[in-house]
Amino acid sequence: MxxxxxxxxxxxxxxxxxxxxxxxxxxxxxxxxxxxxxxxxxxxxxxxxxxxxxxxxxxxxxxxxxxxxxxxxxxxxxxxxxxxxxxxxxxxxxxxxxxxxxxxxxxxxxxxxxxxxxxxxxxxxAMGLDERGSFVKSAMEISKSRSEAVRAGIQLSRTKKAAPPNLNYKHGNHANRRNADKRASRLLPFVLGEMAKLTTGEKLSPSALAAALNAAGVSTARGGQWTHNTAKDLIARIGKLRAKPTST
CATH class of the missing domain: 3.40.50 (Rossmann fold)
Incomplete structure (x- = not known):
């Protein structure tokens, strides 16, 4: 042994x-x-x-x-x-x-x-320099997005405007999508592992995936528990990522 x-x-x-x-x-x-x-x-x-x-x-x-x-x-x-x-x-x-x-x-x-x-x-x-670099890039984007949101909130408080400028709004949404895609990529091996446990023709349900993620101690991007809806979004995002053609 x-x-x-x-x-x-x-x-x-x-x-x-x-x-x-x-x-x-x-x-x-x-x-x-x-x-x-x-x-x-x-x-x-x-x-x-x-x-x-x-x-x-x-x-x-x-x-x-x-x-x-x-x-x-x-x-x-x-x-x-x-x-x-x-x-x-x-x-x-x-x-x-x-x-x-x-x-x-x-x-x-x-x-x-x-x-x-x-x-x-x-x-x-074992992760290698490229994968470590992707961690750094993702962390920097999240940090910048967080800082921009704080600055926008401060500016909104000072000017008492009803909404942030449209450009900042679009930029924030784009950063959020990129960060969500990267997190989905990191969770792809876990999701594929859960799919491999299913019988032929059976689909992985959001509820089953949420239960598996929670049981494994994997938190959501906000540090909370997975639900049917958040797991459903993850499955959909992973489906889109896998459908994208790889660049050469």
Whole structure:
């Protein structure tokens, strides 16, 4: 029998206020979702999580890769000869501020321990430079879109206009579509895996997909639970992406 892969699970979220007790930490839905994803990976990969290190910050200017707890998780993994396990690397990078994204990725590239993405069941090293670059590009677009929305909101508040300029509205919608397409591309292997479980001629229902995504601890783009409608939108978006001709 193969020896179990040793893992150190690190999870990170931004919070509005510091939790005052372990119960409040455990009650954080984002941390729970990440741990659920990590536990499922542990089971599916014949792994064994040696230590769980949850982390949080009230400051959105500090990326997870600069946190003391992250460095501690790396040190624990190194000392134990274990791999480091994150729930969803792309999601953590996407929640990093624009001016810190490159620094965050550089820190991951410099790690001397193996880094696993529980959602994709792949290592950071195996993703390659192109895929890592796509994470960076997506995160930058999301960060810019978020900043533009905040600026538009501030401007709207100052001028008391009923709606933002049409150009900004169209630009925001276009960015949202691009980000949704990229997230759908990342989830494509998961969806295809669920389809492969079906009998010949059977279609994957949105409700079944939503249940599978929630069971796997995969959150929606807004960090919530999947529903029939959000899963239906994902199936439709993936269908359009697969129907697009590949460029040569």
């Amino acid at each position: 193969n020896e179990a892969r040793l893992l150190v699970a690190y999870s990170f979220v931004y919070v509005r206020r510091q939790p005052n007790s372990p119960a409040e930490v455990n009650a954080n839905s984002a941390l729970r979702r990440q741990l659920t994803t990590q536990r499922k990976f542990e089971k599916a990969s014949n792994g064994r999580i040696l230590k769980v290190i949850p982390d949080w910050s009230t400051s959105r200017t500090t990326p997870f890769s600069s946190r003391e707890n992250f460095r501690n998780a790396v040190e624990v993994a190194r000392s134990a000869g274990a791999d480091l396990l994150l729930a969803d690397i792309a999601e953590l990078i996407e929640r990093t501020t624009l001016n810190q994204i490159a620094r965050c990725v550089d820190a991951l590239n410099a790690l001397d321990v193996e880094l696993w993405d529980a959602t994709l069941a792949r290592t950071w090293r």
